Amino acid sequence: MTPPSGSAAAAGVPSRPLPSGSMKQTVYRILLSISLVHLLNDSIQSVIPAIFPILKNSMHLSYTQIGWISFAINFTASIMQPVVGMYTDRKPSPYMLPLGMASTLLGMLSLAFAPNYWTVLLSVVFVGLGSAAFHPEGSRVARMAAGPRRGLAQSIFQVGGNFGQSLAPIFTKLIFIPLGQFGAIWFTAVAGLAIMVQMYIASWYKGILAVTERTVKSADARSIDPERSSKVRFAIIVLILLVFCRSWYGAAIGSYYQFYLQHHYGISLERAQDFIFLFAVAGAVSTFFGGALADRFGRKNVIWFSMLGSAPLAILLPFVSLGWAYVLLVLIGVIILSSFSVTVVYAQELFPGKVGTVSGLIVGLAFGLGGVGALALGNLIDKFGLDTIMIVCGFLPLLGVLTFLLPSDKKIREWTKEA
Structure with a gap:
C-alpha cells in the first residue's frame, strides 16, 4: 500500500512506483549514511596495508608474501563483487549490507589473534568477502537516492570509501x-x-522496494540498442584497461612507496606514513569533486584528465627531493583519483539497469587489479629492486591515452533510449 504523499516525501520515499535511480529528489541523508558506512568499511579494509610493516617485521615476511596478503583481500573482493551484483540485480537484498559487515567483523577478530602467516591470509579473505557484499549494494543505494545528480551521488558514496582507505598510514603510525x-x-x-x-x-x-516492486527490474527505465552492443562491449574493455592502470599505480604508492621512502631518503617508517596519507587524502577529496565536475563537463573528459594529467607528475616523482615529493604526491592524488567515481557512473550508463553487476565489476576490478598489482610488484621488487620498479610505475598513467577510444557522453546517450 502506497504511503500518504506527505509522509512519503518526508521519508525520502516516492509517492508512486519509480524505478531505482529515478527518484525526483536527491535523498542526502541516505547518501551521507551510505558514505559513512563506506568510510567505516574501507577504514577496516585499510587495516591490511597499514599492518604490512608490522607483519613484515614480526613474521619476517618477504615483499612477495606481503603481495600475497594484499592479493588475498583484493582478489576475494573483486571476484565476489560482480557475483553479488548479478544476484542483487535480480533480487535486491537490503540486508546483504549488515550481513557482509558481519563477515568483516569476524575477519578483524581473527586478524588480531592470528598466530601465523596462513591465519592472516584467511582473516583477510573474510574482510574481502565483507567488502564484496557491501560495494554493489552500497552503489545501488547511492543510485536509488541520487535523483537527477548521479555523478554527485556516486562521488558522495565513493569519497567515504577513499577517505577510509587514506587512513591506513595513520593507523600504522598511531595504532599498529x-x-x-x-x-x-x-x-x-x-x-x-x-x-x-x-x-x-x-x-x-x-521501504523503497515496497513501493517500486512492480518496476524495480526495469531500473533506470532504459535499454541498450542491440545494434550497439559490440561497441558497448569494446568501451567497457577500454574502461577496464584504464581502471587497471590506475589501480596498479595506486598499488605501487599504497603498498610500496613507504618502503621506497625509507630506502631512498632514509626517513623513518613513522614519517613515511605522512606521505602516503597525503596521497590518499588528496585522492579522497578529488573523488568528491570529480563526480560533480563530470556532471558539468562530461564523464569522458574527467577520465581523460585524471589519467594524462597525472602522468608527467608520476614520472617525475621518483627523482625529486623529499620536499617536492610531498607536493607531487598531493597533486597526483588529486588528479588521478578524480575519476574514481566517474568510471563507475560511466559504466552504469553503458549498461543501464545493471547497477549492481556493473558497480561490482568496476569497483571490484579496482580492488582486484590493485591486489594483482601489489602481488606482481612485490615479485618484481624482489627481482629487480625497489628503485627500478618505482621508476617504471611512474609511466603507468601514460596509458590513459586509451581514453581516446571511449565513446563520448553524447554518443552513449544516443546508444540508449527511453523505455
Missing part, C-alpha cells in the same frame, strides 16, 4: 606501531557501528 598486530581488535567496534548504520539504510532500502 605502538600496539602491534593486536591493535586490529579495535576495528571490531568500527564494524559494529557500521552494522547499526546499515540496518537504518536497509530499512529505507526495503
Whole structure:
C-alpha cells in the first residue's frame, strides 16, 4: 500500500512506483549514511596495508608474501563483487549490507589473534568477502537516492570509501606501531557501528522496494540498442584497461612507496606514513569533486584528465627531493583519483539497469587489479629492486591515452533510449 504523499516525501520515499535511480529528489541523508558506512568499511579494509610493516617485521615476511596478503583481500573482493551484483540485480537484498559487515567483523577478530602467516591470509579473505557484499549494494543505494545528480551521488558514496582507505598510514603510525598486530581488535567496534548504520539504510532500502516492486527490474527505465552492443562491449574493455592502470599505480604508492621512502631518503617508517596519507587524502577529496565536475563537463573528459594529467607528475616523482615529493604526491592524488567515481557512473550508463553487476565489476576490478598489482610488484621488487620498479610505475598513467577510444557522453546517450 502506497504511503500518504506527505509522509512519503518526508521519508525520502516516492509517492508512486519509480524505478531505482529515478527518484525526483536527491535523498542526502541516505547518501551521507551510505558514505559513512563506506568510510567505516574501507577504514577496516585499510587495516591490511597499514599492518604490512608490522607483519613484515614480526613474521619476517618477504615483499612477495606481503603481495600475497594484499592479493588475498583484493582478489576475494573483486571476484565476489560482480557475483553479488548479478544476484542483487535480480533480487535486491537490503540486508546483504549488515550481513557482509558481519563477515568483516569476524575477519578483524581473527586478524588480531592470528598466530601465523596462513591465519592472516584467511582473516583477510573474510574482510574481502565483507567488502564484496557491501560495494554493489552500497552503489545501488547511492543510485536509488541520487535523483537527477548521479555523478554527485556516486562521488558522495565513493569519497567515504577513499577517505577510509587514506587512513591506513595513520593507523600504522598511531595504532599498529605502538600496539602491534593486536591493535586490529579495535576495528571490531568500527564494524559494529557500521552494522547499526546499515540496518537504518536497509530499512529505507526495503521501504523503497515496497513501493517500486512492480518496476524495480526495469531500473533506470532504459535499454541498450542491440545494434550497439559490440561497441558497448569494446568501451567497457577500454574502461577496464584504464581502471587497471590506475589501480596498479595506486598499488605501487599504497603498498610500496613507504618502503621506497625509507630506502631512498632514509626517513623513518613513522614519517613515511605522512606521505602516503597525503596521497590518499588528496585522492579522497578529488573523488568528491570529480563526480560533480563530470556532471558539468562530461564523464569522458574527467577520465581523460585524471589519467594524462597525472602522468608527467608520476614520472617525475621518483627523482625529486623529499620536499617536492610531498607536493607531487598531493597533486597526483588529486588528479588521478578524480575519476574514481566517474568510471563507475560511466559504466552504469553503458549498461543501464545493471547497477549492481556493473558497480561490482568496476569497483571490484579496482580492488582486484590493485591486489594483482601489489602481488606482481612485490615479485618484481624482489627481482629487480625497489628503485627500478618505482621508476617504471611512474609511466603507468601514460596509458590513459586509451581514453581516446571511449565513446563520448553524447554518443552513449544516443546508444540508449527511453523505455
